[in-house]
Amino acid sequence: MDKVVIVGSGIAGLSCAIRCAGAGMHVVLVSPFPSERSQSVMAAGGINAVTSDHESGDSVSSHIEDTLKGGCYLAGRMAVSGLCSHAEDIIRYLEGIGTVFSVDEKGRPMRRAFGGQSFKRTYYCGSGTGKIIVSALVMEARRLEAAGLITRMLWQHFHSALIHEGVCRGVLLFDDRTGNLHPIYADAVVMATGGQNALFGKTTGSTQCDGYAAGMLFMQGAQLKNLEFIQYHPTTIETPQKRMLISEAVRGEGGRLFYQEDGKRVYFMEDKYGEKGNLMTRDVISREMESTGRDIFLDVSFLDKATIDNRLGEVRDLCMKYAHLDICRDPIPVAPSVHFFMGGLAVHLNHETNLRNLFAVGECASMYHGANRLGGNSLLAAIYSGNVAADEISGRASDENTHDFTLEIEKKKEALARMFDSQSRFPSLYIRNMLSDTMRKNLGIVREESSLRHGIEELEYYISIADQIRYDSSVNPYDNYSLTGILALARATLECALERKESRGSHYRSDYPETDSTQSFASLVSYDGGKYTVCPDKECFYES
Amino acid sequence: MKVRILRQNSPEDQPHWETFDYNGPEDASVAAVLDYINYNDDIETDEGKKTSRIIWDCSCLQGICGACAIVINGRPALACETFIRDLKEDVLVLRPLRKFPVIRDLMVDRSSIQENLKKSGMFIGEYSGSDEREHDHQYSVSKCLKCGLCLEVCPNYINGKTFFGAAFANDCYVVASRNSAKSDEIRKTYAEHFGSGCSKSLSCMDVCPMKIQTIASIAKMNRMKSRNRKSE
Numbered sequence: 001m002d003k004v005v006i007v008g009s010g011i012a013g014l015s016c017a018i019r020c021a022g023a024g025m026h027v028v029l030v031s032p033f034p035s036e037r038s039q040s041v042m043a044a045g046g047i048n049a050v051t052s053d054h055e056s057g058d059s060v061s062s063h064i065e066d067t068l069k070g071g072c073y074l075a076g077r078m079a080v081s082g083l084c085s086h087a088e089d090i091i092r093y094l095e096g097i098g099t100v101f102s103v104d105e106k107g108r109p110m111r112r113a114f115g116g117q118s119f120k121r122t123y124y125c126g127s128g129t130g131k132i133i134v135s136a137l138v139m140e141a142r143r144l145e146a147a148g149l150i151t152r153m154l155w156q157h158f159h160s161a162l163i164h165e166g167v168c169r170g171v172l173l174f175d176d177r178t179g180n181l182h183p184i185y186a187d188a189v190v191m192a193t194g195g196q197n198a199l200f201g202k203t204t205g206s207t208q209c210d211g212y213a214a215g216m217l218f219m220q221g222a223q224l225k226n227l228e229f230i231q232y233h234p235t236t237i238e239t240p241q242k243r244m245l246i247s248e249a250v251r252g253e254g255g256r257l258f259y260q261e262d263g264k265r266v267y268f269m270e271d272k273y274g275e276k277g278n279l280m281t282r283d284v285i286s287r288e289m290e291s292t293g294r295d296i297f298l299d300v301s302f303l304d305k306a307t308i309d310n311r312l313g314e315v316r317d318l319c320m321k322y323a324h325l326d327i328c329r330d331p332i333p334v335a336p337s338v339h340f341f342m343g344g345l346a347v348h349l350n351h352e353t354n355l356r357n358l359f360a361v362g363e364c365a366s367m368y369h370g371a372n373r374l375g376g377n378s379l380l381a382a383i384y385s386g387n388v389a390a391d392e393i394s395g396r397a398s399d400e401n402t403h404d405f406t407l408e409i410e411k412k413k414e415a416l417a418r419m420f421d422s423q424s425r426f427p428s429l430y431i432r433n434m435l436s437d438t439m440r441k442n443l444g445i446v447r448e449e450s451s452l453r454h455g456i457e458e459l460e461y462y463i464s465i466a467d468q469i470r471y472d473s474s475v476n477p478y479d480n481y482s483l484t485g486i487l488a489l490a491r492a493t494l495e496c497a498l499e500r501k502e503s504r505g506s507h508y509r510s511d512y513p514e515t516d517s518t519q520s521f522a523s524l525v526s527y528d529g530g531k532y533t534v535c536p537d538k539e540c541f542y543e544s
Numbered sequence: 545m546k547v548r549i550l551r552q553n554s555p556e557d558q559p560h561w562e563t564f565d566y567n568g569p570e571d572a573s574v575a576a577v578l579d580y581i582n583y584n585d586d587i588e589t590d591e592g593k594k595t596s597r598i599i600w601d602c603s604c605l606q607g608i609c610g611a612c613a614i615v616i617n618g619r620p621a622l623a624c625e626t627f628i629r630d631l632k633e634d635v636l637v638l639r640p641l642r643k644f645p646v647i648r649d650l651m652v653d654r655s656s657i658q659e660n661l662k663k664s665g666m667f668i669g670e671y672s673g674s675d676e677r678e679h680d681h682q683y684s685v686s687k688c689l690k691c692g693l694c695l696e697v698c699p700n701y702i703n704g705k706t707f708f709g710a711a712f713a714n715d716c717y718v719v720a721s722r723n724s725a726k727s728d729e730i731r732k733t734y735a736e737h738f739g740s741g742c743s744k745s746l747s748c749m750d751v752c753p754m755k756i757q758t759i760a761s762i763a764k765m766n767r768m769k770s771r772n773r774k775s776e
Contacts, residue, residue, distance in 0.1 A: 033601075033603065033611065034654075034655070034658060034690065036609060036610055036689055036690045036691075037601075037603040037604075037609045037610065037611045038603075038609075039603070039604070041604065041608055041609055042604055042606075042608060042609075095671060096670060096671055097668060097670075097671065098668035098671040098718070098719075098722040098723070100679070100682045100683045100686045102683075103676070103679060105676070107673075107674075107676050125683065125686075126683060128608075128687060131608060131686070131687055132683065132686045132687070135686040135687070135688070136668070136686070139666065139667040139668050139715075139718075139719070140667060140668070142658075142661060142662050142666060142667045143667040143669060145662050146662055146663075146665060146667070152658075154655055155647075155653075176647070177555075177647060177653070202605070206603045206604055206609070207602055207603055207604075207605065208603050239606075240569060240571050240572060240573065240576060241573055241575065241576055241605050241606070241624060242605050242606070244606050314608075318606060318607075321607065321625060322606065322625075425585055425586050425587070425594075426585065427582075427583070427585075427597070429582075429583065472596075472597060474596030474597050475597050475599070476599070
């Protein structure tokens with residue numbers, strides 16, 4: 001193929017762009033913001049890999065098994081094997097482009113322990129791993145921009161895909177500066193738009209990752225997968241602004257969870273799971289914390305100051321800045337909060353969706369994490385998925401057929417113009433906030449049928465009114481037109497959670513508290529004119 | 545609390561001031577103040593005049609993406625990590641960064657930062673190994689947000705046409721120190737677009753959200769220059 005358009009310029013989008021350009025393709029990399037504003041910069045803890053100098057006893061097979069087990073055996077073995085087998089190459093690649101890893105006295109990148117892993121295999125850059133990797137990838141992309149192989153377009157919001165007879169031929173974008181919709185035609189489209197935070201309001205992630213692109217593509221015929229699996233990160237801290245992530249690196253460096261009882265500290269995770277209790281997977285810890293019904297604290301004050309300064313400097317600064325808390329002295333009050341979405345656009349092993357030439361990479365795609373993601377695997381999957389999609393696209397012949405989308409685009413422009421005409425001052429943000437209330441109440445750590453049905457009823461109502469309301473047009477038009485896709489995605493998520501009548505990983509049903517071995521299949525959900533159909537992927541359609 | 549905001553409807557329009565009343569929580573950040581004012585059926589100035597919602601950029605809301613860089617009571621800062629309780633003044637005055645074209649209200653186009661880095665060939669290419677003593681500074685500099693605060697406050701930076709400012713100088717250091725084969729090329733562009741124009745006010749370091757010690761980058765680039773001259 002000759003030309004690819006990549007929507008989103010975080011780590012997954014950048015990786016895909018660099019690889020495609022390296023293969024000689026012309027890449028158009030579109031995003032509202034530069035890469036420095038992407039959610040990728042918020043990934044703190046590290047990136048997993050088993051390298052040739054691994055800990056004694058560790059192996060790629062062990063990484064694969066830990067990932068499959070952490071995801072409660074819902075992710076495909078072939079996909080996970082590919083991910084873990086290429087991890088060392090990815091670390092070497094990142095080193096090669098100048099990523100500033102934390103290194104030992106001999107200059108070798110260091111590893112730390114992370115939850116759910118049998119060995120120390122999480123490479124890191126202080127507690128700002130995502131940011132440092134973004135900085136390196138931005139420089140590498142700049143090399144290819146200077147060579148004319150990557151063209152960056154900022155101020156661009158995704159509107160919809162240009163699809164005809166099941167084949168994607170480009171995207172329609174909204175340009176923030178001109179206020180216009182415009183098409184970009186390409187041989188392939190790669191979505192790298194991140195997770196679905198907006199379903200839950202302000203989460204640990206970026207305000208820019210709202211799930212709209214996945215929701216809109218769903219309405220345009222793309223299948224979604226495993227939406228019910230939403231990771232609640234166990235250690236987040238309340239601030240006046242939002243709940244902020246306390247990196248798993250804190251527990252990786254020895255941090256201990258406890259609650260107070262009769263003046264004594266109860267280290268409940270260690271009491272139940274032994275010395276590695278604080279490094280259980282995130283789904284297990286979040287549920288255990290919730291079940292105590294008490295205020296939970298995370299303590300690192302016993303660590304020496306140099307370890308905190310050198311390895312947890314960003315966490316120290318964040319707690320001081322936003323909570324006036326000195327982690328060298330005081331325990332951190334923590335609670336679980338929405339952090340990562342294992343579900344997203346369903347993709348085959350080559351990261352193509354069910355729509356030909358439409359690919360998805362990074363968090364917006366569902367592939368490697370099953371029912372629960374291990375810390376350190378998201379950065380790995382972001383880069384690996386970008387590479388896989390790039391290799392597929394660059395090795396494929398361009399489709400000779402064309403289609404005239406003029407009429408369709410004109411209709412969409414007219415609909416947007418009607419939105420601009422509004423004199424209303426009603427903010428679409430009100431609906432978004434109602435949505436996040438509904439999702440938090442009915443799709444928490446513990447779920448059950450009646451609350452899920454209640455959530456669906458509320459979503460039906462929001463969807464029924466969303467198109468009838470005139471919104472304040474003084475805000476960014478994206479905020480208004482994105483509402484329909486976000487609501488459809490939320491409704492699909494609730495439907496998936498209702499349909500999975502078992503507990504597995506991050507999906508815990510109080511009315512079905514056990515894991516049911518007959519349900520060890522991914523959930524797929526499709527949309528057809530307002531009808532949502534959920535079915536298990538018994539044929540493992542996407543594991544190919 | 546009164547909140548004065550310099551507003552502009554489009555890149556072509558003239559800016560104008562509007563004042564709002566803020567009666568929200570006292571521990572709010574400036575970002576939270578903007579959210580608070582915007583979250584109403586009708587947005588009204590302190591004189592009851594209806595107006596449009598305030599447009600501003602945000603992403604991480606925790607000081608690590610740089611989106612919300614604006615001028616707060618005359619000082620360039622991130623809205624999400626500036627708290628109104630810490631301000632000395634009774635009035636909160638917000639305006640967009642002045643060194644960049646305004647898109648709308650507090651939203652500006654900072655793409656000149658990236659363009660200058662691109663046209664000056666600011667990429668490592670291939671890592672050639674590095675002196676371990678440089679590691680901590682390389683790590684610190686790699687955290688640069690490209691937010692533009694250092695350029696806003698700099699007395700030498702005007703519009704980025706010739707002098708590229710501290711963000712550029714720090715990237716010069718990263719590239720030159722991690723790919724020795726490029727150091728000659730980088731120190732030339734450094735001299736042209738930074739070294740010859742910097743008056744060492746170092747105000748860039750006062751406002752940097754990542755506390756990057758640009759003076760260390762300057763010193764290291766100068767030492768690199770001396771070293772290279774000796775080896776010549």
